[in-house]
Amino acid sequence: MRKIYLIGIGPGNSDYLTLQAIDTMKKVDVFFILEKEKGFKEFLKIRKEILEKYLDRETYRVVNAKIPKRKKNRKSYKEEVKTWREQKAEVITELIENKMKDGEIGAFLIWGDPSLYDGHLEILQHILKEGAVNFEYKVIPGITSIQILAARHKIPLNRIGESIVITTGRKLKEYTPDRITNTVVLLDNYSTFKDFKDSDIDIYWGGYLGSKDEILLSGRLKDIIEDLKKIRREAKREKSWLMDTYILRRPEGPESNE
Ligand SMILES: C[S@@+](CC[C@H](N)C(=O)[O-])C[C@H]1O[C@@H](n2cnc3c(N)ncnc32)[C@H](O)[C@@H]1O
Numbered sequence: 327m328r329k330i331y332l333i334g335i336g337p338g339n340s341d342y343l344t345l346q347a348i349d350t351m352k353k354v355d356v357f358f359i360l361e362k363e364k365g366f367k368e369f370l371k372i373r374k375e376i377l378e379k380y381l382d383r384e385t386y387r388v389v390n391a392k393i394p395k396r397k398k399n400r401k402s403y404k405e406e407v408k409t410w411r412e413q414k415a416e417v418i419t420e421l422i423e424n425k426m427k428d429g430e431i432g433a434f435l436i437w438g439d440p441s442l443y444d445g446h447l448e449i450l451q452h453i454l455k456e457g458a459v460n461f462e463y464k465v466i467p468g469i470t471s472i473q474i475l476a477a478r479h480k481i482p483l484n485r486i487g488e489s490i491v492i493t494t495g496r497k498l499k500e501y502t503p504d505r506i507t508n509t510v511v512l513l514d515n516y517s518t519f520k521d522f523k524d525s526d527i528d529i530y531w532g533g534y535l536g537s538k539d540e541i542l543l544s545g546r547l548k549d550i551i552e553d554l555k556k557i558r559r560e561a562k563r564e565k566s567w568l569m570d571t572y573i574l575r576r577p578e579g580p581e582s583n584e
Pocket of ligand 1: 337338437438439440441442443444469470471472511512513514532533534535536537569570571
């Protein structure tokens with residue numbers, strides 16, 4: 327039986343691997359690297375760095391594969407992602423079938439943690455359901471971008487007795503200011519924080535967290551919003567891509583009186 331590991335590698339620094347991730351990597355015969363994201367060269371560099379730092383070169387092989395670009399579906403975002411994942415599933419099926427022998431261990435090095443806004447787990451489950459190829463699989467957790475953000479700003483994600491909400495820029499558009507508690511936002515290409523600039527809300531923002539280009543900014547949103555917009559614009563111009571995460575927090579959360 328083939329075995330696949332989804333190994334969380336943390337978000338952007340080879341120091342963020344857990345001991346479990348390193349021990350698991352040592353057992354792997356073949357690492358699959360999928361070429362897709364913006365800034366791919368830098369993502370590839372970090373993965374290579376991780377392999378070189380923790381493994382002896384002779385012990386593993388690397389197989390690169392291209393995955394199709396996601397095609398926009400203006401009617402349904404869910405359908406857009408579903409179609410894209412199906413296309414990825416075809417590529418991954420082929421890799422497992424043709425690039426691994428029976429009894430071998432393959433792995434995908436997953437940015438951050440495999441359970442946080444990452445499609446690989448569902449893709450593997452989809453492949454097994456389709457029955458195209460059979461394998462066992464296991465998840466090795468990683469440090470998420472959210473943990474790095476909280477650590478850098480030296481804040482807990484929640485205050486006493488409050489909830490933490492994790493969402494995306496797309497979903498944040500539906501929020502009104504009174505719904506903001508400790509609201510962690512990922513995948514925001516649209517600077518959706520702008521919608522909250524007139525309310526008394528604090529923001530803790532981080533770009534390229536964990537990397538040498540890391541940028542941090544925090545304060546009352548209305549006071550720092552122009553700086554933040556400028557920093558984001560310039561970062562995107564300079565590197566052509568930006569990965570950022572932020573926490574929106576009301577000074578007195580709606581739950582704090584409960
Ligand atoms: C597809 S999600 C993957 C999240 C990842 N699985 C994790 O555990 O952090 C990508 C989003 O995570 C956030 N992100 C990931 N790495 C980041 C980093 N190094 N700095 C800032 N945000 C990051 C950004 O919001 C980005 O749009």
